[in-house]
Each structure stands twice: as structure tokens, then as C-alpha cells.
Amino acid sequence: AQKVTQAQTEISVVEKEDVTLDCVYETRDTTYYLFWYKQPPSGELVFLIRRNSFDEQNEISGRYSWNFQKSTSSFNFTITASQVVDSAVYFCALRVIQGAQKLVFGQGTRLTINP
Amino acid sequence: GAVVSQHPSRVICKSGTSVKIECRSLDFQATTMFWYRQFPKQSLMLMATSNEGSKATYEQGVEKDKFLINHASLTLSTLTVTSAHPEDSSFYICSARLGALQLNYGYTFGSGTRLTVV
Numbered sequence A: 001a002q003k004v005t006q007a008q009t010e011i012s013v014v015e016k017e018d019v020t021l022d023c024v025y026e027t028r029d030t031t032y033y034l035f036w037y038k039q040p041p042s043g044e045l046v047f048l049i050r051r052n053s054f055d056e057q058n059e060i061s062g063r064y065s066w067n068f069q070k071s072t073s074s075f076n077f078t079i080t081a082s083q084v085v086d087s088a089v090y091f092c093a094l095r096v097i098q099g100a101q102k103l104v105f106g107q108g109t110r111l112t113i114n115p
Numbered sequence B: 001g002a003v004v005s006q007h008p009s010r011v012i013c014k015s016g017t018s019v020k021i022e023c024r025s026l027d028f029q030a031t032t033m034f035w036y037r038q039f040p041k042q043s044l045m046l047m048a049t050s051n052e053g054s055k056a057t058y059e060q061g062v063e064k065d066k067f068l069i070n071h072a073s074l075t076l077s078t079l080t081v082t083s084a085h086p087e088d089s090s091f092y093i094c095s096a097r098l099g100a101l102q103l104n105y106g107y108t109f110g111s112g113t114r115l116t117v118v
Helices: none
Strands: A003-005 A010-014 A019-021 A024-026 A033-039 A046-052 A059-061 A064-069 A074-079 A088-095 A103-105 A109-114 B004-007 B010-013 B019-025 B032-038 B045-051 B067-073 B076-081 B090-097 B107-109 B113-117
Touching: A003 A088, A003 A103, A010 A019, A019 A109, A024 A074, A033 A074, A046 A059, A046 A064, A074 A088, B004 B090, B010 B019, B019 B090, B019 B113, B032 B067, B032 B076, B045 B067, B076 B090
Parallel strands: A010 A109, B010 B113
Antiparallel strands: A003 A024, A019 A074, A033 A046, A033 A088, A059 A064, A064 A074, A088 A103, A088 A109, B004 B019, B019 B076, B032 B045, B032 B090, B067 B076, B090 B107, B090 B113
């Protein structure tokens, strides 16, 4: 069965601190896709990144970076020099390859950046 | 590109009435649409998967007679909450799965509908 676990329910840091959001996934598929989404208070989901299982290179986009480790089934997300605008709920998700190819979401991590 | 327009964004209805939520793909054809429900401070829970021209597939525990899904065209999917009750109050989000030529097998989401049943 496919499953995504985000063990950190809530994180609160002071602005400019670095923060890492953890994501651990379970799947029996050899090919799979992982995603991170941001959900600000307005509710819409903002796509951040998609990673396929064959590409283990870490990715950096501005202050955001992702560490994909197949050996530990983890896909962690780090925000460097956090800003108040980063406050949101962040979801890690796994794409199921079979059937309709639905997304399985983690429980989400509520990140609060305090000024 | 690949925008899904979801309406209404907010709706308040009386207990016992029905509410229809629409999701339209504006610049692409959405063969498959997913409907999620999100309670406060919780994750997105998949309710059902709709495919154009066929019956929706509901997740375990979701009442198909209460949450009617219609996907009659490649650009429109609707969710109707029938005989709504206060416990149906939630945030409902639709999502279209994108094909190989669009955003690398990603998904695009509607902006969500906040339903309050009073």
C-alpha cells in the first residue's frame, strides 16, 4: 500500500531561520513520483516540485531545496532563511502509478514563521 | 496553462438542501478529475475519481448517493452534495490529472469550495 508520513504536525520558527520539513513514503512501485505542495490560508494548493524515482539529484530553487533519499524513502524539504510569507501548510504527496494514478497525501505540516 | 476553475469559492446552505460545485478545465481536456474533502487542520482525503463519460469511482466510506459526481464532458466535472447536513461542512477541492505533454505528469487543482451547512 502507498503511504506518506509527515511526522511534524506543526513547526514554528523565527524569521531567517532554516527549517526542514520531513516526508517519508511507502510504496512497492519501482517507478513513482513525489510531490510537494504549499497550501496558504486561502486554501489553494500551490505546486512546488515533482520528483521521479529515477532522479535522486537534490534540487534547489531559490531558498527552497529538496533532498531525495531512496535508501531511507525520504523526500525532505528545506527552506533557507525563512520568511513570514512561507507560513502555510505543506503537503508531501505520492503518485500511485496504477489505475487512475491518484495522489496520496501526507498529513501536512503547518509551518509558522514568526517575525 | 492547465488551469482548473472551481466555483463557487464559498457557499452557505441550509440543512437538507443540495449544493453543486463545478470544476472546469479552461485550456485543456481533463479526462480524469479527482475530488477531495479537507476538514480543518487535516489533510486532503480523496472522495472519488471521475472519468469523462463513465461512472465515478468512490473511495471506501464515501456515500455515492450523497456525493453525486458527474463528468459529462472533458472540460466539466461537478460534485453535488445532496441533502447536506452540518457534518458535510468542509473544504472541497477538485484536481485534474495532467497528461504527458502537460507539466510532466503533474496535477492541477481548483481553488477550492468552502461549504458551510447551517
